[in-house]
Amino acid sequence: MNPQQACEDLLLEGKQYNIEHHILPSENAVADRLLARGVELKDAYDELHGKLHARPPALQVFLGLVLSTAAFWNPQKMLKARTARNDLTNVNQQIARKANELAELLDQRTDLHNTSGFSSETHYHVGDVIEAASQNNYLFQSYVQEKLDALRGQFDLKYWPSLGDFMRELASDAEKAEMAATDPLTAAATAATRPSKADFFKALFASIEENSTENYGQLPRAFKLTDRTLASLANCALDLGPDELVDEAYVKRLRQRERNGTE
Template structure:
């Protein structure tokens, strides 16, 4: 006999599938919901805990189930691997920008020197204000609000008051060289915290995702609410659809502990 908690939770999942299908959206979430329905026997204890402990406002348990679908849909092991690859690509791009910017800065210095000491010139840019104006030619806001004041300043203060092109490029290079790459949000930080990919990435992402919906507001998950290590292991196995030889257990989850929060980009805190 199917328990009441399971019936209620699975009714929610079916309604999510129906609603998404009707709107033609979120097929990835529907696939996760269908997976939960197909493996419902494994989730009996999880549903019992979720519905019993979060039934106070008849909203929190729905929000938690929705968060499980979202996390599994958008933070699969493959997508976490992609995020980690993007982090590596960003670091490599910054180092490449630094290298080329420093080289370009040196070339600009050499060109200025040749212009000054030789009997030739090439008519190229040397005035930062001219570069800004030309680069902003297609920007109507610049033309409307900044061009005239910049032209006024440029005519009033000669080149000794302005940075050289080579100095500007070198600043860009230094900025890229000294850049510290960090995730823009706690969930990304949690999922990509370790240097080596593993199922632990998803466990951390799932924990962080649940933590994000904790609060005293209507529908918020109480701060005291927890899922046992065994329940978390069951969710990981089902949400990731792990094969029998790759299943995790409560001990695996417990051994991960509560990791120290990784660094988040200051601009998004």
């Protein structure tokens, strides 16, 4: 079997599995792009097959990485990820501001309860809030509430944070929040300020590293593809048009920047 046929058979096999199990339609869409543009990938498949076919299932694993990276870490998805990161920063800033405002109001209400001669019959103990918020939580009521009630009976109000203190801690926590990606691929793909096709390559490089034998994966420790092969895979997996294509010089410059630690 020639290298291209071997690679395309693996793509078809994976696609059929996804269809039968009703999963990963976005990866199937990428597989269809690779199959439709097979002529452009002949040399890439030759290199992949030559380097990985003797180490099953390394070839299948790598093709799967290309599919998942193109499906979930493409430039469009990473643009949305950057927007979501900015949104999260803004939300934390709003939480910090509003929680501080609420803390001041709660302190003011406590003072009025103590000095005005009036009471509004509202929560005054943090335990009240916890119990009220957990009234529909069966596990809390079954395993926690009795112990919390015992603690409240053992320690009076001065041993507990006030509702204002509680809010100030939420404000402080939100104010000190530091953004961090929850996986290495997103971290790599969004390292640059602006989105670009480089996002895909950075995520793919991170994915290869994550799946190397050094990290108990299936790809050889020294596995490395030529710039030309990586460019061909990206062009087809991302379905880039004639005016958008990247070449081996683009990949070479990107790798050089990565080695130098620059964007």
